[in-house]
Amino acid sequence: MTIKAILIDDERKALAILKNKLERFCPNVSIIAETQSPREALTLIQELKPDLIFLDVAMPEMSGFDVLSQIENPNFEIIFATAFDNYAIEAIKHCAIGYLVKPVDNSDLVETVNKAIQNIEEKNALAKNKLLIENLGIQTFQNKKIVIPSNEGLEFVQISDIIHFQGDNGYTNIHFINRKPILSSHSIGYFCKILENQSFYLIHKSHFINLSHIEKYLNEGFVILTNNHKLPISRNRRQDFLNNLKK
Structure with missing residues (x-):
């Protein structure tokens, strides 16, 4: 099964490292686009309809959560990438969504991608993504x-x-x-x-x-x-x- 993926990270070096690791360790992931601009990412997601996106949490223009909240029907798997951020990781884990802590470990990458592929086959991404958006708006x-x-x-x-x-x-x-x-x-x-x-x-x-x-x-x-x-x-x-x- 070949997975169409978009990579989104405001740091050029981080994008290059992730792309290299995916090409080496995850041959069933086909990278169809990459961008440092969250706003461009919104357009790419709408036009290319990926199965999976790799999304940085902390970006200056828009956070990864902001990007997700602006997509009407986010029916794709997400793997968030973050430096260790307790709030972000807590929110992501509650919704059974994949995440990677920077710097990305090779074995963690393979395991997380394999889990994402399994989730894609089960077609439950939309409900999980909407739950994450809902939870982010709840303080208690x-x-x-x-x-x-x-x-x-x-x-x-x-x-x-x-x-x-x-x-x-x-x-x-x-x-x-x-x-x-x-x-x-x-x-x-x-x-x-x-x-x-x-x-x-x-x-x-x-x-x-x-x-x-x-x-x-x-x-x-x-x-x-x-x-x-x-x-x-x-x-x-x-x-x-x-x-x-x-x-």
């Missing part, structure tokens, strides 16, 4: 949504509706306030990564909880959540957990 973390991959496809759920994640032999059961649990095809570690440094806490290797849904802490080392689930806190995590609750 709990009001944002995340993408949850399941065996049936993708679920788009509001973070505030999630009570806790429960690891289950490499899968994850996700419990909500207003619907039945769903089983995700990703491990609990995946959700720990996309929600790290947020209002969630891994109280046990199998339990990752939304701190907003704690009803009670019991001195013997348990929490009771809003769905009446009583979950254990690992002994070596208890003090740190209590410290987090006080913040």
Whole structure:
């Protein structure tokens, strides 16, 4: 499968490096255009209809997010490129969109491109891209949504509706306030990564909880959540957990 790609980055050197790496390590990616101008990128995307774009986040004229927000139906896969930017990476991860941290590692590039090709075949880019645009306009973390991959496809759920994640032999059961649990095809570690440094806490290797849904802490080392689930806190995590609750 040959993938038509456009490269967008305001730095000429960064474009040249990415193009070289793609030609060496990703022969199934056909580069149909490249540009340093975000405004030109909008025209190229409309005219050439790529399967995939590589999009720098931080550009002086328009950010990568600004470019995406100006496209009416962004039904292509995106791989964002960024220097380490916590806000950008957090937003991208919540929507299950690919990203690369500069300087781009060769193995990360190959892995991310392969995942993008898989996503192109599944045709779910439009919904993920629209979710990213929606989330960028929401200030409160709990009001944002995340993408949850399941065996049936993708679920788009509001973070505030999630009570806790429960690891289950490499899968994850996700419990909500207003619907039945769903089983995700990703491990609990995946959700720990996309929600790290947020209002969630891994109280046990199998339990990752939304701190907003704690009803009670019991001195013997348990929490009771809003769905009446009583979950254990690992002994070596208890003090740190209590410290987090006080913040």
